[in-house]
Amino acid sequence: MTRPRIKVLALGGTIATRPDASGAMQMGLGADDLVAAVPALAALAEVAAETVSKVGSHSLGFDQIHALAARIAALDADGVIVTQGTDTLEETAFLLDLLVDRDIPVIVTAAMRNPALTSPDGPGNLLAAVRVACDPWVRAHAAALGVMAVMLDEVYSAGDVQKTHPTRLDAFASPQTGPLAALVEDRVVPLALPVRDAMTAARARLGAAAGGKAAPVALCWLGLDEPGFMIEALVDHRDRLGYRGVVLGAMGGGHVPERVASLVVRLAALLPTVVSPRASGGPMLRQTYGGPSSEIALRKAGLIWGGRLHPLKARVLLETCLRAGLGRDAIAEVFDAFG
Ligand code: ASP
Numbered sequence: 001m002t003r004p005r006i007k008v009l010a011l012g013g014t015i016a017t018r019p020d021a022s023g024a025m026q027m028g029l030g031a032d033d034l035v036a037a038v039p040a041l042a043a044l045a046e047v048a049a050e051t052v053s054k055v056g057s058h059s060l061g062f063d064q065i066h067a068l069a070a071r072i073a074a075l076d077a078d079g080v081i082v083t084q085g086t087d088t089l090e091e092t093a094f095l096l097d098l099l100v101d102r103d104i105p106v107i108v109t110a111a112m113r114n115p116a117l118t119s120p121d122g123p124g125n126l127l128a129a130v131r132v133a134c135d136p137w138v139r140a141h142a143a144a145l146g147v148m149a150v151m152l153d154e155v156y157s158a159g160d161v162q163k164t165h166p167t168r169l170d171a172f173a174s175p176q177t178g179p180l181a182a183l184v185e186d187r188v189v190p191l192a193l194p195v196r197d198a199m200t201a202a203r204a205r206l207g208a209a210a211g212g213k214a215a216p217v218a219l220c221w222l223g224l225d226e227p228g229f230m231i232e233a234l235v236d237h238r239d240r241l242g243y244r245g246v247v248l249g250a251m252g253g254g255h256v257p258e259r260v261a262s263l264v265v266r267l268a269a270l271l272p273t274v275v276s277p278r279a280s281g282g283p284m285l286r287q288t289y290g291g292p293s294s295e296i297a298l299r300k301a302g303l304i305w306g307g308r309l310h311p312l313k314a315r316v317l318l319e320t321c322l323r324a325g326l327g328r329d330a331i332a333e334v335f336d337a338f339g
Contacts, residue, residue, distance in 0.1 A: 004078035004134045006045040008035055008126070009068065012055040013085025015111035015122035025114045027054040034083055037115075038123045044134050048077070057085025057092065057110070062319055065092050066211050069099035072106060079105040079133030083126065086110040086163055086171060089149060093158035094313045097147035098203060098320050099210055105133040105142050108158070109150045112169050121152065121169060128153055128183050135188040138181070144193050145180060155181040157194040162280065162310060175280055176308065198307070198337035202317065205334050206324045215322030216242055217315050221249035221278060228260035235266050245271055245318045245331075248303075249278035249311040253285030254295035261293040265301040272321075272328050274335060276306030276314040283308045283339045304331060307338025 010031035017025040031049035041047050072080050093108040109129040111122030129150040132138050147158040151172040160174035182189045220230055254275050256264050267273050285295045306314040321331045
């Protein structure tokens with residue numbers, strides 16, 4: 001039987017580090033090194049490796065992921081594995097999901113424990129990712145699954161996966177929906193298909209225009225007693241700051257402290273401003289609470305309702321919409337579909 005042709009594209013991250021003379025971990029390994037460390041891959045797939053970059057994912061940029069999506073679009077392969085750092089994996093996977101239009105498995109994986117430690121998870125995660133990419137159920141449902149993340153023997157949807165812990169081995173989860181599949185022995189056990197209507201609609205709306213010019217989006221997390229100085233700066237110095245949109249990590253089902261409500265409304269009149277739940281995403285309220293800082297008032301005043309997306313993913317979606325040249329109303333429609 002011919003083995004699937006799997007391309008491994010390495011960006012960097014802990015999975016690709018090695019110790020320097022002082023023992024500190026530095027970026028250094030390329031895609032060939034990662035593949036060579038897992039001889040078992042050869043039994044599953046015909047693996048080709050390509051080093052795209054050697055940077056920590058905390059330093060990746062939107063432009064690099066757009067270039068990566070274009071590279072994936074041009075590949076002659078049966079599946080693609082992207083290896084990178086864990087820090088921004090939930091964002092890059094989601095951006096790839098918005099951009100990549102391929103009917104083959106596209107999987108992002110990483111490592112929490114570096115290669116110098118006694119039990120690094122990188123090799124196991126790479127093997128699991130390739131196993132998932134070669135699995136007949138996954139291949140048959142590749143378009144329906146969208147871009148996936150594979151970490152610690154679980155498969156997650158790009159739209160839902162979150163990094164939920166800064167250091168633990170089990171640092172990833174999909175708190176809202178659970179995993180799409182689990183790896184057990186040498187099998188991939190399917191558990192669910194993601195609901196992708198909003199994603200499909202967003203991708204159609206973005207179309208070929210998704211690759212325009214960078215559009216910086218500010219992320220303002222609202223905490224107890226937030227005085228609103230940053231929001232005020234955005235209102236007063238919009239041109240100097242250069243942000244083209246804002247995501248507010250809002251309280252509860254879509255609330256902001258009353259003292260910043262009028263500022264937030266002024267901001268929304270100047271820049272597309274998305275209200276997104278700081279409680280790790282999840283569907284928001286639309287018509288329960290009254291008063292100036294409530295969801296009813298904010299929605300009426302022109303704030304864009306972020307839906308169930310985590311604020312980090314809402315920021316990625318807003319940047320992508322702005323790059324594509326979508327105006328406020330079109331952006332609101334894209335977000336509205338996310339519930
Ligand atoms: N800072 C690293 C990165 O995201 C951490 C990791 O890979 O886990 O590249």
